[in-house]
Structure formats: C-alpha cells, structure tokens
Amino acid sequence: xxxxxxxLVRVFWRCLFLQAAWNRRGMQNLGFGYAIDPALRVLYPExxxxxxxxxxxxxxxxxxxxxxxxxxGGAIHHEERVASGEEPGGASQAYKATLQGPxxxxxxxxxWTALRPFFGALAALGTxxxxxxxxxxxxxxxxxxxxxxxxxxxxxGYLLGDAxxxxxxxxxxxxxxxLLRVGAAVLAGLSxxxxxxxxxxxxxxxxxxxxxxxxVLGYGALSRGARLLPAAYAVIALGAGAALAVVRLRGGP
Amino acid sequence: MPPWGPSxxxxxxxxxxxxxxxxxxxxxxxxxxxxxxAAVERKGFLQAMLSRPIVLAPAAGLLLGDLAGGLAVAPAxxxxxxxxVNLGAAxxxxxxxxxAAIAGGAVLAxxxxxxxxxxxxxxxxxxxxxxxxxxxxxxxRLVEQQNERLAARADALLERGDFRAAVRExxxxxxxxxxxxxxxxxxxxxxxAAMVPAVLRHLPGAEGPLAAGWIxxxxxxxxxxxxxxxxxxxxxxxxxxxxxxTIAILLAPGGVR
Numbered sequence: 001x002x003x004x005x006x007x008l009v010r011v012f013w014r015c016l017f018l019q020a021a022w023n024r025r026g027m028q029n030l031g032f033g034y035a036i037d038p039a040l041r042v043l044y045p046e047x048x049x050x051x052x053x054x055x056x057x058x059x060x061x062x063x064x065x066x067x068x069x070x071x072x073g074g075a076i077h078h079e080e081r082v083a084s085g086e087e088p089g090g091a092s093q094a095y096k097a098t099l100q101g102p103x104x105x106x107x108x109x110x111x112w113t114a115l116r117p118f119f120g121a122l123a124a125l126g127t128x129x130x131x132x133x134x135x136x137x138x139x140x141x142x143x144x145x146x147x148x149x150x151x152x153x154x155x156x157g158y159l160l161g162d163a164x165x166x167x168x169x170x171x172x173x174x175x176x177x178x179l180l181r182v183g184a185a186v187l188a189g190l191s192x193x194x195x196x197x198x199x200x201x202x203x204x205x206x207x208x209x210x211x212x213x214x215x216v217l218g219y220g221a222l223s224r225g226a227r228l229l230p231a232a233y234a235v236i237a238l239g240a241g242a243a244l245a246v247v248r249l250r251g252g253p
Numbered sequence: 254m255p256p257w258g259p260s261x262x263x264x265x266x267x268x269x270x271x272x273x274x275x276x277x278x279x280x281x282x283x284x285x286x287x288x289x290x291a292a293v294e295r296k297g298f299l300q301a302m303l304s305r306p307i308v309l310a311p312a313a314g315l316l317l318g319d320l321a322g323g324l325a326v327a328p329a330x331x332x333x334x335x336x337x338v339n340l341g342a343a344x345x346x347x348x349x350x351x352x353a354a355i356a357g358g359a360v361l362a363x364x365x366x367x368x369x370x371x372x373x374x375x376x377x378x379x380x381x382x383x384x385x386x387x388x389x390x391x392x393x394r395l396v397e398q399q400n401e402r403l404a405a406r407a408d409a410l411l412e413r414g415d416f417r418a419a420v421r422e423x424x425x426x427x428x429x430x431x432x433x434x435x436x437x438x439x440x441x442x443x444x445x446a447a448m449v450p451a452v453l454r455h456l457p458g459a460e461g462p463l464a465a466g467w468i469x470x471x472x473x474x475x476x477x478x479x480x481x482x483x484x485x486x487x488x489x490x491x492x493x494x495x496x497x498x499t500i501a502i503l504l505a506p507g508g509v510r
Contacts, residue, residue: 019427189494239469
C-alpha cells in the first residue's frame with residue numbers, strides 16, 4: 001500500500017504545525033500525530049488499527065521543526081510496511097526514537113545556530129546600509145534554502161527510510177555551519193563598524209568613541225556572564241551620561 | 254457669520270479628534286494582530302524568519318504607516334536578540350513580542366511627536382518595552398504547561414475513536430500564544446506612545462544624550478550578536494571586522510551616511 005502524492009503533500013503541510021501545541025510532557029507529540037494522521041487514515045481503514053497507529057504517534061516526540069519533516073516522512077515509510085504486515089508495529093516507533101536526537105542536533109546546529117543567525121546579521125547590516133531591500137533579499141534567500149531542505153528531507157525520509165542518515169550526511173551541514181557562524185560574527189562586527197563610523201560623522205563626534213566602548217565593554221561583560229537586558233540598560237545609561245558629560249565639558253548648551 | 258460658528262468649529266475639532274482616536278484604535282488593533290501572528294509563526298507554525306525582529310519591526314512600521322521608523326529599530330533588535338533561539342526544551346526570551354512592542358511604541362510615539370522615529374524615541378521605546386521579551390518567556394512557559402491539557406484531551410478523544418478531533422487539538426495550541434502577544438504588544442506600545450513624547454517634551458535637552466545612548470545600544474547589540482554565536486573563531490572575527498570596517502568606512506571617499 002502506497003500513500004498517494006496528494007496525501008503526502010497534505011502531511012508535509014501539516015508538518016509546518018509540528019510545534020503548535022508544544023507541551024512539557026509529550027513535547028511535539030500532538031504535532032506529530034496531527035501531521036501523520038492523513039497518511040494513517042489511508043493506511044488503516046479499520047478504526048482499531050488506526051487507533052493503535054495514532055496512539056504510537058501521539059507518544060513523546062521532540063526534534064528540530066525542520067529536520068523533523070524527515071522523521072515524519074520516514075515514519076510513513078515504515079507505516080506502509082507495518083500496514084502490509086512486512087514489519088511489526090514497533091518499527092516506526094523505533095525509527096523515531098533512534099533518529100529524533102541526532103536530527104535535532106543537526107537542526108539546532110545548522111539552522112538555529114548558524115544559518116538563521118547568519119541571515120539575521122546579514123539583513124541587519126544590509127538594513128543599516130541600504131534599507132528594506134536587504135530585509136526582502138535575506139528573507140527570500142533564507143526561505144529558499146530552508147524550504148528546499150525541508151522538502152528534500154521529507155522526501156528523503158519517505159523514500160529512503162533508514163538510509164536517510166546517509167543523505168543527511170551528504171549535505172555536510174556541520175562544516176557549512178562552522179563557516180556560517182564565523183560569517184555571522186564578521187557581519188556583526190561590520191554592523192558595529194557602521195554604527196561607530198556614523199557616530200563619528202554625527203554632530204557629536206564623541207558618539208564614535210561611545211559606540212566603540214559599548215561594543216568592546218559590552219562584549220567583555222557578556223563574556224563574563226552579564227545578563228543581556230541589564231547590560232543593555234547599563235550601556236544606554238553610560239552612553240547617554242558620557243554624551244551629557246562631553247557636552248558639559250565643552251561648555252555647550 | 255452665523256451665531257453657531259464657534260460651536261461648529263468646535264464640532265469640527267471634535268470630529269477631527271474622534272477621527273484621530275479611531276485611527277489610533279485601528280493602529281493598536283493592527284499591531285495586536287501582527288504581533289499575535291508573529292508569535293504563532295515563531296513557534297507553532299512555519300518558522301520562516303517572519304517573526305524575527307529584522308522582519309517584524311519593519312512590518313509593524315509599515316502597517317502603522319511608518320516603514321522607515323520600523324527599519325530604524327530593526328537592525329539593533331535583531332542583533333540584540335540574535336541568540337534568542339529555541340533549542341530543545343529551553344525557552345528563549347520572546348524576541349518577537351519585544352520587537353513588536355518596541356517598533357510599535359517607537360512609531361506611535363514618533364507620530365505623536367510629529368518627528369517620526371528619532372534615535373531618542375527609539376532608545377526610550379527600547380527602555381520601556383524590552384522587558385516584555387522577558388514577560389513573554391514567562392508566558393511561553395505557562396502556555397507549555399497548559400498545552401499538556403490539549404495532549405490529555407487528544408488522548409481521551411483517541412480512546413473514544415474520534416481521530417479527527419483528537420489531532421485537531423494540536424491547532425488549538427495556536428490560540429494562546431496569539432492572544433498573549435496580541436494583548437501585550439499594543440499595551441507596551443501604548444505605554445511608549447504616552448510616555449516617550451512626555452519625556453522628550455519636558456526634557457528638550459535630552460535629545461542629544463539619548464541619541465548617543467541609542468548609538469551605544471546599537472553597538473552593544475552587535476556585540477551581543479557576536480557573543481551569541483558560539484564558534485571558536487567568533488570573537489576574533491567580530492573584532493577584526495569591527496576594526497577593519499571602521500577604518501575602511503572612515504577612509505572611504507564620502508564615507509557612509
């Protein structure tokens with residue numbers, strides 16, 4: 001028994017809602033059940049078998065929301081075989097249990113801590129320099145990559161089943177992630193440089209020094225474990241206070 | 254001139270004032286809807302960067318009629334909260350709620366002042382509304398607890414054989430994050446819209462120092478972004494780019510405006 005393509009499209013669409021009811025106990029369990037349900041409906045016309053299958057997929061699950069699409073695909077791959085009696089009912093559960101950890105690590109390590117920060121920093125720098133077109137460009141490129149990979153992972157999971165990990169390894173995401181992270185740090189440094197140089201060209205040239213100090217001291221404070229918002233308030237107060245002091249020293253208004 | 258002349262003109266003022274009020278109410282509703290949708294996009298549906306501050310702040314500005322105002326605060330907020338990511342079961346600060354409230358508050362305060370979003374307006378909006386990002390995290394934890402009920406209901410419906418209803422419980426989880434941001438973002442923005450103009454009108458000399466505070470904040474935000482990137486080469490890359498970029502921009506003919 002194979003799942004018709006339009007049902008697979010429906011399942012993929014529902015994968016986008018994986019975290020809609022994220023909860024402490026089952027985490028993405030409801031999302032997983034919601035996503036895979038259209039496939040189970042096709043595979044198990046008998047209510048008892050469908051109930052049993054859906055119960056399997058309402059059990060604890062947690063992964064990265066993008067890479068989880070591969071596991072949903074792979075779970076359908078196994079459910080097709082379970083439905084036809086080639087595999088025992090536990091096959092799809094074992095598949096999910098084995099893959100959710102590694103794929104979560106790959107998703108967090110590539111998308112959340114490398115690709116998205118890179119495009120966030122790129123859009124920030126671009127906005128400082130050229131305005132809104134930078135936001136649109138970053139959004140389009142990021143999502144072209146994100147959606148292409150999300151669809152590809154879903155397909156790979158469905159078509160390859162257990163051989164999925166080889167396909168994921170071929171993408172060499174961890175080494176790409178390293179490059180993207182250094183790139184994001186460079187973009188953050190360039191953003192700070194734009195701010196510093198604008199401070200130098202503003203009416204009060206002292207702003208450049210204030211910005212430079214804010215970047216250097218701020219980095220140091222955060223490295224030593226300072227909390228983000230208290231540090232931000234301190235920087236704002238010190239920046240404004242320093243500007244006030246400079247104005248007073250120069251005898252200005 | 255008819256004897257009711259003055260009263261008619263006061264009626265016209267009243268009409269204008271009520272039109273303005275209606276405009277403001279529409280602004281707050283729009284801001285609430287966009288903040289709510291962003292909260293949903295951020296976790297429950299899609300995750301396509303639409304709820305990141307760099308996109309959300311200009312979007313909020315555009316809806317409130319001041320794209321430039323949204324763009325003025327977006328880069329600093331994106332960089333400040335670049336490390337706000339949802340890893341495993343950890344709950345990050347609610348950067349989308351913070352960004353919607355700050356951008357909305359800055360734009361509405363700029364409208365009230367008639368100056369648009371100046372650096373002083375931006376920094377005051379940050380000071381007033383940034384804590385909402387922490388409140389949003391608290392609310393997220395509550396939502397995750399409440400969602401256990403949805404899961405339990407789904408289990409019960411499954412046992413009864415109502416499969417469609419069981420899995421549909423998933424979608425009900427979208428309501429609370431939407432509602433929380435849709436209420437808190439306009440509230441924060443309203444506080445900004447009321448207080449920022451008051452502060453700047455009473456302290457006309459504060460504009461310059463506050464502008465310096467905004468520059469300091471933006472530079473700090475860039476440092477926070479670099480700090481959030483956990484790579485061995487990140488500090489060197491950040492400081493090298495900062496030094497090289499500053500020298501290059503200052504030496505470039507014409508420089509950067």
